[in-house]
Amino acid sequence: MTVLSPLQWFYKKYIHKASGRLFLASIIVGIVAGIGAILFFEALSRFSHYILNVGANYFPPEPAGEVTGHAPLGGAIRWWVLLIAPAIGGLISGILVFTWAPEAEGHGTDAMIDAFHHKKGIIRKRVPLIKAISSIFTIGTGGSAGREGPIAQIGAGFGSYLATILKLTDDERRTLLIAGAAGGIGAIFRSPLGGALFTVEVLYKRDFEAKSLIPALVSSIVAYSIFASRFGWGLMFHIPQFVFRHPVELVFYALLGFLCAGVGLVYIKIFYGMRDRVFHVIRIPAQLKPALGGIMVGLIGLLAPFVLASGYGYLQQAMNGELTIRFMLVAMALKIVATSFTISSGGSGGVFAPSLFIGGMLGGAFGQICDGLFPGLISNPAAFVLVGMGAFFAGTAKVPISSMIMVSEMTGGYKLLVPMMLSSSTAYLATSRATLYEKQVNRMADSPSHLRDFTVDVLENMVVDQVYHPSAYVPRVRQDMPLSRMQALFSEGQESCYPVVGHDDKIVGIISLRNARAVLFDNDVDDLLIAQDLMTRPVTVTPAESLKSALKKFIEFGYGQIPVVDYRDESRILGFLTHEDVIQAYDEEIKRRKFAF
Amino acid sequence: MRVVDYMQNSLIILDVDARSQKEAITKIVTRMDEEGVVSNAAKFLEAVFERESLGSTAIGNGIALPHARTQHIDAITIAVVRLREGIDFGAADDQPVRLLFLLGTPLKAVSEYLSVLAKLSKILKDDKTRAKIFKAPTADAVRSIFEHAEG
Numbered sequence: 001m002t003v004l005s006p007l008q009w010f011y012k013k014y015i016h017k018a019s020g021r022l023f024l025a026s027i028i029v030g031i032v033a034g035i036g037a038i039l040f041f042e043a044l045s046r047f048s049h050y051i052l053n054v055g056a057n058y059f060p061p062e063p064a065g066e067v068t069g070h071a072p073l074g075g076a077i078r079w080w081v082l083l084i085a086p087a088i089g090g091l092i093s094g095i096l097v098f099t100w101a102p103e104a105e106g107h108g109t110d111a112m113i114d115a116f117h118h119k120k121g122i123i124r125k126r127v128p129l130i131k132a133i134s135s136i137f138t139i140g141t142g143g144s145a146g147r148e149g150p151i152a153q154i155g156a157g158f159g160s161y162l163a164t165i166l167k168l169t170d171d172e173r174r175t176l177l178i179a180g181a182a183g184g185i186g187a188i189f190r191s192p193l194g195g196a197l198f199t200v201e202v203l204y205k206r207d208f209e210a211k212s213l214i215p216a217l218v219s220s221i222v223a224y225s226i227f228a229s230r231f232g233w234g235l236m237f238h239i240p241q242f243v244f245r246h247p248v249e250l251v252f253y254a255l256l257g258f259l260c261a262g263v264g265l266v267y268i269k270i271f272y273g274m275r276d277r278v279f280h281v282i283r284i285p286a287q288l289k290p291a292l293g294g295i296m297v298g299l300i301g302l303l304a305p306f307v308l309a310s311g312y313g314y315l316q317q318a319m320n321g322e323l324t325i326r327f328m329l330v331a332m333a334l335k336i337v338a339t340s341f342t343i344s345s346g347g348s349g350g351v352f353a354p355s356l357f358i359g360g361m362l363g364g365a366f367g368q369i370c371d372g373l374f375p376g377l378i379s380n381p382a383a384f385v386l387v388g389m390g391a392f393f394a395g396t397a398k399v400p401i402s403s404m405i406m407v408s409e410m411t412g413g414y415k416l417l418v419p420m421m422l423s424s425s426t427a428y429l430a431t432s433r434a435t436l437y438e439k440q441v442n443r444m445a446d447s448p449s450h451l452r453d454f455t456v457d458v459l460e461n462m463v464v465d466q467v468y469h470p471s472a473y474v475p476r477v478r479q480d481m482p483l484s485r486m487q488a489l490f491s492e493g494q495e496s497c498y499p500v501v502g503h504d505d506k507i508v509g510i511i512s513l514r515n516a517r518a519v520l521f522d523n524d525v526d527d528l529l530i531a532q533d534l535m536t537r538p539v540t541v542t543p544a545e546s547l548k549s550a551l552k553k554f555i556e557f558g559y560g561q562i563p564v565v566d567y568r569d570e571s572r573i574l575g576f577l578t579h580e581d582v583i584q585a586y587d588e589e590i591k592r593r594k595f596a597f
Numbered sequence: 598m599r600v601v602d603y604m605q606n607s608l609i610i611l612d613v614d615a616r617s618q619k620e621a622i623t624k625i626v627t628r629m630d631e632e633g634v635v636s637n638a639a640k641f642l643e644a645v646f647e648r649e650s651l652g653s654t655a656i657g658n659g660i661a662l663p664h665a666r667t668q669h670i671d672a673i674t675i676a677v678v679r680l681r682e683g684i685d686f687g688a689a690d691d692q693p694v695r696l697l698f699l700l701g702t703p704l705k706a707v708s709e710y711l712s713v714l715a716k717l718s719k720i721l722k723d724d725k726t727r728a729k730i731f732k733a734p735t736a737d738a739v740r741s742i743f744e745h746a747e748g
Contacts, residue, residue, distance in 0.1 A: 480651040518712035524719045527689065528662060529711070530652045536707050 022172060023160060026179045026215040028444035030222025032156035032162075033183025037227045040151055043192055046141035048309065051089075054355040056081035060306060063314030064238035066189075082142060082305060083298040086342070087140025088293030093134035101130040105346050108135070108149030112156040113182050113203055114437040117447045121160050123175035128157030128320055135350040136156035142301055142308035143294060143340035145349020147188050151454025152217050152350070152542070154197070154357075155223070156185030158317060167314030174449055175212045178203075182216035183223030190236055191470040192224035199222045205398040205433055207443045239319050242383040244419050249378060252370050253419040256363055256384060257391050257426025263362055264396040266429065267336050268434050271351075275344035276404055297338050307338040310353040313387070318364040319411070322380040325365045332361035351436050355393040356407070378527075378578015386413045389512055390420045395427030396436045430565070444594050458589045459582070464550055465543035468564050468577040476501050476573060479508055479533045483519065486511075491521075495576065496560040500535040510534030511561050542567040545573065549581050554579045598709075600716050601717065601743040607626075607632050608676040609736035615680055615746050618649070618694075622663055625676045625699050634701070641669040641701065650726060655688030659731075660721050668746035673710060674701045679731070696730060704720070708742060720746045 051068055052058050058081075061071040101124065110129050115123050135150035159180025163173035178199045186195025196216035200209040218408055279289050299310045314331065317323050321332075339354040367384025370377070378384075394403035404420040407413065433442070444450045476499045477486055489498070490513060500509040509532070516534045519525050539557045541550045541564055553562060560579055566572035568571060609630060615621035622645055631640035644665035648654070655661040676699045683693025698717060703709040720726055726746050733739045 482652065514710060517709045518708055519715045522715050525715050526723055528654060528656050528718060529714065530653055532648065532710065533664065533666070533714070534707070537704070 010173075012457035015436060021168070022167075022175055022215050022271035023218060024053070025159075025166065025168070025172075025176055026218040027068055027222055029155065029159045029162060029176055029180045029215075030160045030219035030361070031220060031226065032185040033151075033180050034126075034187050034223035034226030035198075036132075036158065037184055037187035037223060038230050040136070040154060041227075043132075044136050044140055044147065050228055051081075051085050051141050052566070056310045058082055060309070061303065061317055063312040063316040065232075065236040066312070070234045077305075078303055082301045083306070085294075086138075086143050086297040086301065087291050087293035089137040089143055089293070089345050090290035090292070090345065091192070091263070091288065091298075092137045092289035092450075093143075093195075094346055096130055096134040097290075097346065097348060098287045100283075100332075101159075103125045103127070105286075105310045107145070107343055107349065107351050107436075108153035109181075109202065109350060109352075110149075110199075110437050110439045112177065113437055115156070115160065115273055116174050116203055117439065117441055117449055120170040120449075121175075121177040123160045123162065123177070125157070125161055128154040131348055138294075138342065138347040138349050139309055141294070141298065143342040143347050143349060144297055144307055144335060144354055145307070145342050145347065145351070146310055146353025146356075147350060148185055148352035149350025151188045151338070151367050152181040153184075155180030155182070159219075171449075175215050177214040178209060178212040179219035179312065179569070183219035186220030187227035189222040189406060189410055190224065190228060191406045191409035192220040194402050194409045195222040195224070197402035197405055201402045202397060202437060203440065203447070204444065205435060205440050205442050209444070212447045220443050224508055229434075235410075235412045237316055237319060239386065239411050239413055240380065240382065241323075241415075242380055242413055243415050244383075245379055246377070247340060247478045248303040249419065250578040252366075252378060252384075253387060254426055255370075256366050257367055257395075258389060258430055260388060260423065260427040261395045261430030262390040263332070263336075264392055265434055266353075267358060267374045268396060268436055269346055269435065270336055272438070275339040280343045284369055289345045290342075290347040293341040293343075293347055296341040300334055300338050304330065304334050307334045309381050310479065310582075311335065311357045312353070315357055315360045315385070318518070319382055319387045321380075321525060323361075323364060324366045325375060328361040328365040328368075332358050332365070351397070352393065355396055355436070356389045359388040359392020360385045360391060361388075361389070366502045367377060371405060379521070383416055383419070386411055386416055386514065387420050387423045391423035391427040391478045394424035395431040396434075398428065398431075398437070398440060400424045401430040421484070443593070445590065452591065454590070458586055458593075459548040459551055460546050462547045462585055462589065463543065464541050464545045464564055467547065468541075469575050469581070470564075471575040474499070474563065474573040475574060476507075477511065478504075479530070479532045479535075480555040481529060483529040483534070497562070497576075498515055499563045499573060500538075501571070507538045507540055507563060507565070507570065507573070508532075509538050510557075510559060511535050514560070517541055540570065541563045542578055547585060551582050554582065598713075598731040599661060599743070600713060600720060600748045601740055601747060603675040603713060604740055604743065605632075605674075606652050606740065608634070608674065611679045611733070611739075612681050613678055613721065614682070614691065615678075615684060616682075618686055620645070621678060621697055622646070622649075623683060625678045625697065629674070629676055629699075629701070634676075635670050637669040640669055641665065642695065644669070645699065645701075649690050653687035653689075655686040655687055655694050656670070656721065657690040657716060658694065658721075658727060659683060659692050659695045659706045660698070660727070661686045661688070661696075662698050662700060662717060663719075664710075664714065665703070665745065666702045666704055666707070668704050670701040670703055672703065673706055673713060675699070675713070676701070677736075679733075686691055696727075714748075
């Protein structure tokens, strides 16, 4: 705190405007996210090298952009290490998470989404650290999970922390949470635009958090630049010259979209089914469950080591066209199961990398099958690997735009944007509302973070004219009308409030029957009291007035209904607007918006 | 709250000389001003007259209940004036008025104000109570009549 107090001073003195404040804060968040990404990546690589390379003598292929230079030393793979390492990783990860940060169980991005919607953007300080360490144990020992979850939490956690110490508003904290996650993801995948878009897109199934986009971009640019300065500016994957040059190919890409949707739905079912029907039911302490998941992953790894860890090297091979249909289909299926064992048991790690693997293998197999069936129609079957990666994640994570941008930025495969747009949209729509991120909400209107905007927004866009009941005859009373005459009117009428008019017919007050209850049918005072004695402050609305303004009047005056008057001639009473009219209109509009998609 | 709770001895003035409605009301309001009950006596007086212009507040049997709801008073207050001679108040029974209960109320207290007016009016419908008030020797006596009437 003392270290940051000069910063706090600078902040208060110079950064008055919210946009300036957020801009500066986004840069700081980007710096921390970039450094966090470097440390996380470095630690994960070293640990992974120690366990998988040195320990198991297992050297999986690497993506062309992340070559570590660790060459196989020769000799046989130590299978027993591969078998038990994920279990030990799971055990340590489980103990760390369930002892110190149980709210961060499973994949980290969901925890970030949850913090945004339901926790005012607050992430406990210890969570990013615990998640980072436990993810290193999970992924570094071969667990099938990715880096996006933990790095999103590291960045988001710092954004949240910075907003809290600078005493920013809840809205600003949410924005910095997003900016932090964007920086982390943009850096570690070397996908600055995709990372920023991903974080504003992943919060909703059918919406974008548009107002946080610029802070996310700022943070992402900074974080990416810092990360790339350390690890190089190249792409993660190297690809052959993929092109899209014949419209007929679109048919295959559309089919791939549907296929990604189908497999995606199965993936989501297995992923959460494993958690809800297997791991949540088993009666052992939660700390031990990731170890159990790890044992299962280790067993799969014995037969198929390619499902272990991120598997990016195998994706690279698929892009190079080096894998067979059979291998890719088996890898896809086993990856679904292994990822479910790793993450659904409570282990730490993201779902992005496994999704890319599954989608890529599916696309690769499909491309080769189509090429076999219709020789010459497809320019390069391996292009389907890239499109499959993008489309599969677009559908399962409900991120159609950022998914293809991320894949393009990671591979440089921009020439495939058009087919990717088709496959991604198809997969996105065909998976309907199913999602890997269960904390996502449908739209902004469904997020508690936007509750206030929407109440106001809905009522601001509707006017009195749309909801009030016009009436040819509106009962009114003269200012000097004795109670004895009003009694007849009140007992026959339906209204809860009556306008009181002066000699010029203008409204001078309102009689609310609730206020006048004490004397309404009292014969002792019916000659003494007149309308003026019973009335309270006048208030009216006009047909063109917004319901927001009308609601304010209902709250301020406390009447059940307010007379609607002609704005050109206030003595013309057109009807009544009731408090219920406003509430009902709001309710219907919200329902209509929810089902609009 | 009972009607008597809104009264105070200093605002019960007995056997006052006044020749008109206006004079009688002005005398009570002046006393209210002296007691610091109203924040702006002139405006308060205006509000009472304005109400009177819309319809007489005489309830018959020589009694009137002039009243006003305005921002120039902070709490519901009943001031009482008993005149030596009755004056014309435009009453329905044509009887001159000798007893005035002036009720001042802040703007917001509409329900409470109406219920006080109703209670006061009910008490004054009783012939024996009225007779006692007309004969009461002191302010204390007037208040105890109300206390007795309200039980």
